[in-house]
Amino acid sequence: MEAIIKEINRLKKEKNAIILGHYYARPEVQRVADYLGDSLGLSRVAGETDADIILFCGVEFMAETASIISPDKKVLIPVKGAGCTLAQSITAAGILTWKRKYPDGIVVSYVNTTAEVKAVTDYCVTSANALKIVKQLPEGRPILFTPDKNLGEYIKIATGREMDIWQGECYVHDVITTELVEHFLEKYPDAELLIHPESAACSNRQLLEHPRVIVGSTTKIMNRPSESSYKQFLIATEPDTLAELTRLYPDLDFVPVIPEHRCEYMKLTTLENIHDALLHEQYEVKVPEELREKAIVPIDRMLELS
Ligand code: 13P
Ligand code: SF4
8 A cells, every 4th residue: 555655646646647535535535635635625725726637536516616726727537426315306407496486595415416416506515514505595586405415404494595405315324314323422421513504404404402412514523522521522424524523632532423424425536546547547527618607606605605
């Protein structure tokens, strides 16, 4: 493993490439990332880097977002077909049908969507800024929140804004139900539970009021232990986040609530295909300019408001 990591680092330097990795990437892949982050953090870095090549260790919609933000960079994804059940759950046609019914409506889409969906969206959001952005939307107009039903319900409860919610889901987080969360809270009475808002339990108002439940994006989950008085944390999100959590906080105890339920799409990226991607400069993700000009609008609005 050390040999391939060395070669990846050499190629990175030679090609002036930057490796961006999501916290759900394989732990060994996280090690070679120049920047490890959540969807919002990675979008920001993609817009600010002066590297010639952005190698994205995540899923396709993330690489596509990087290409929309940084059209002059070569954006690579090491493996083809790294999809996302959420991104697949919505199409531009679905949004346009809603828009025909509500011509003055506002469409808010999670960043986990294709470029075509972003092109017909008014505001993009990530789990880190959805609350802040929805609170700032003009009053008195219909709102459609897409595509995650659990995040949508959570935002609706937390902001009190009336919204239509698309019924998409992340297959990883949707199994984190109220029953599962209650079971862990009971079993670990001295632990705080950190939960990602894509989880099914986040649509349960009562649970959200529990004093030991903290809802947050991946970055908030990463930061929370540094400001909490608890020493043990129940991690209600993708279990490979534990790689970074245990690295950051070696003295604290982390218990994953879905230890075996990983995002299979995120795991498609391996050290071997990262190496090949750098060597052969494959596989390029390029959003056509006409589509990009439309898809950048809701992303720019998001970056301005967050
Ligand atoms: P964030 O990176 O916004 O926390 O979203 C998690 C996720 O499911 C990414 O695919
Ligand atoms: Fe998509 Fe869920 Fe995987 Fe994130 S964790 S890439 S939302 S399937």
